[in-house]
Amino acid sequence: MILAPAVAHDNEGLGFMATKSADAKPTRSSRRREKSRASLILAAREMMSVKGVDATTIADITEAADLGFGTFYNHFKSKDEIVDAAMADMIERLGDEIDQLIAPIDDPFFAQVVAWHQVVQLAVAEPIWGWFVLRSTKTLNMLNQGLMLRFRRDVKRSVDSGAFAVVDIDVVANLVGGGLLALINARLSEVIDDDQVLEAIALLVTHLGITPEKARALVSQPIPSL
Numbered sequence: 001m002i003l004a005p006a007v008a009h010d011n012e013g014l015g016f017m018a019t020k021s022a023d024a025k026p027t028r029s030s031r032r033r034e035k036s037r038a039s040l041i042l043a044a045r046e047m048m049s050v051k052g053v054d055a056t057t058i059a060d061i062t063e064a065a066d067l068g069f070g071t072f073y074n075h076f077k078s079k080d081e082i083v084d085a086a087m088a089d090m091i092e093r094l095g096d097e098i099d100q101l102i103a104p105i106d107d108p109f110f111a112q113v114v115a116w117h118q119v120v121q122l123a124v125a126e127p128i129w130g131w132f133v134l135r136s137t138k139t140l141n142m143l144n145q146g147l148m149l150r151f152r153r154d155v156k157r158s159v160d161s162g163a164f165a166v167v168d169i170d171v172v173a174n175l176v177g178g179g180l181l182a183l184i185n186a187r188l189s190e191v192i193d194d195d196q197v198l199e200a201i202a203l204l205v206t207h208l209g210i211t212p213e214k215a216r217a218l219v220s221q222p223i224p225s226l
Helices: 013-023 028-051 058-065 070-075 080-100 108-125 125-137 137-147 147-161 170-186 194-208 213-218
Strands: none
Touching: 013 080, 028 058, 028 070, 028 080, 028 125, 058 070, 070 108, 080 108, 080 125, 080 147, 108 125, 108 147, 108 170, 108 194, 125 170, 137 147, 137 170, 147 170, 170 194, 170 213, 194 213
């Protein structure tokens, strides 16, 4: 989150007050508010996974969350806003889960195979969300702020260690991100099967500095999943 720059004042005491405010513990009211917001987002995800994004109403969400309309509008201005929040939450949670999944993997190439495979598998397992992600105009921005930031972090770490041979991380991140969205679209459309998904992931991995033969050997291994 980018914070607005602080306004300069002659009174140095204000700096102490700002620090004190930033360090203050959450109040009971703020905790309650955060809990109700999280409940609404979870309810939205669950209802939209069952009924679809378009068919789900605000009433469906508030009933599933056992909260009132007033509480909903305290947090979100519209259904579109909670849909965006639910998708952002899903992407962030997926990123956290993938980080945990690949943490024990020593081979950085295989770690990326596992991560990318998990993204495609989630979209296939939850096709309603998979299609929504593909159709949303905000998907690329959310991916760039979520999963692809983690990807850039991992690639930089492996480049610095000498494991990856990547000249331009931004170029590779765009190739991989676009490739994964194309794979999700093709798999949901049943244009390709699971074996072809693995072949495509192997080809994507070559952008990190590995031969196609070695990449295919990696995807032929058992791939852990969440």
